[in-house]
Amino acid sequence: MQPTCAFVFEAARRLVIKCSQKQIPVAVMMITISKENYLKAIAEAEAEGNTVISALLARWLSVTPPAVTVALKRLSRDGLVTVNKSGRIQLTSVGRKVAERTILRHHLIERMLSEIFGMGWVEVHDEAERLEHAVSPAFEKKLVKMLGHRETCPHGNGLAVMNPEQRRKKGQLLLIEAEAGSTYRVRSVYERDRKLLEFLEERGIRPGTRLKVESHNYDGNAILKVERKRITLGSPVAERIWVATEHERNLH
Ligand SMILES: [Zn+2]
Numbered sequence: 001m002q003p004t005c006a007f008v009f010e011a012a013r014r015l016v017i018k019c020s021q022k023q024i025p026v027a028v029m030m031i032t033i034s035k036e037n038y039l040k041a042i043a044e045a046e047a048e049g050n051t052v053i054s055a056l057l058a059r060w061l062s063v064t065p066p067a068v069t070v071a072l073k074r075l076s077r078d079g080l081v082t083v084n085k086s087g088r089i090q091l092t093s094v095g096r097k098v099a100e101r102t103i104l105r106h107h108l109i110e111r112m113l114s115e116i117f118g119m120g121w122v123e124v125h126d127e128a129e130r131l132e133h134a135v136s137p138a139f140e141k142k143l144v145k146m147l148g149h150r151e152t153c154p155h156g157n158g159l160a161v162m163n164p165e166q167r168r169k170k171g172q173l174l175l176i177e178a179e180a181g182s183t184y185r186v187r188s189v190y191e192r193d194r195k196l197l198e199f200l201e202e203r204g205i206r207p208g209t210r211l212k213v214e215s216h217n218y219d220g221n222a223i224l225k226v227e228r229k230r231i232t233l234g235s236p237v238a239e240r241i242w243v244a245t246e247h248e249r250n251l252h
Pocket residue numbers: 110125153154155156157191
């Protein structure tokens with residue numbers, strides 16, 4: 001008899017419980033990977049200032065709403081998240097620890113790919129999404145030793161995930177809010193959207209780029225001067241880029 005998906009899932013779920021203190025077979029590792037992805041996405045979505053609900057997670061992780069429902073049941077059962085009556089998802093302290101560990105490994109892999117292998121900043125996020133789950137504690141230690149400490153990843157995002165309020169306290173603002181006539185430096189970019197990163201790279205915009213906001217149009221477009229080029233950015237892009245005025249840089 002061919003096993004059904006439910007059967008496979010059930011079998012794997014039982015194995016997770018049975019094998020928690022012993023070795024972890026491949027089928028179970030797949031579940032662990034997805035668990036880490038969910039927990040990391042919840043932590044990052046919170047940090048973006050979102051109230052995390054299942055529809056948002058489905059969008060962030062490109063999975064179906066029923067898949068999120070199944071995953072949330074598992075995560076709550078394992079004491080990693082709580083879901084309240086209005087559907088708001090929050091990490092428990094154990095869930096947050098797993099998320100932070102995964103974020104650290106993601107950060108290290110991105111830096112390794114960029115600093116050691118010379119891979120472009122546009123590519124490293126997707127690659128790190130796959131590799132972060134394979135990092136052992138011993139390899140993590142080696143990476144920390146080899147790369148040294150750096151607060152930000154190639155996209156400018158901090159190791160300690162900051163929410164919009166914390167970013168503002170550090171003198172950052174969204175490009176969409178930047179003042180016409182002023183000069184800024186790009187601090188960080190939303191990194192979960194490969195197409196956005198490619199779009200920015202084509203226009204010479206990346207963390208560290210100096211740009212001048214010339215005007216904000218009535219239609220929401222921002223007109224910028226980057227190097228000597230004039231660039232128009234629509235609001236869906238300008239609201240995903242954090243900048244700081246030049247004199248605020250020393251705050252970091
Ligand atoms: Zn990054």
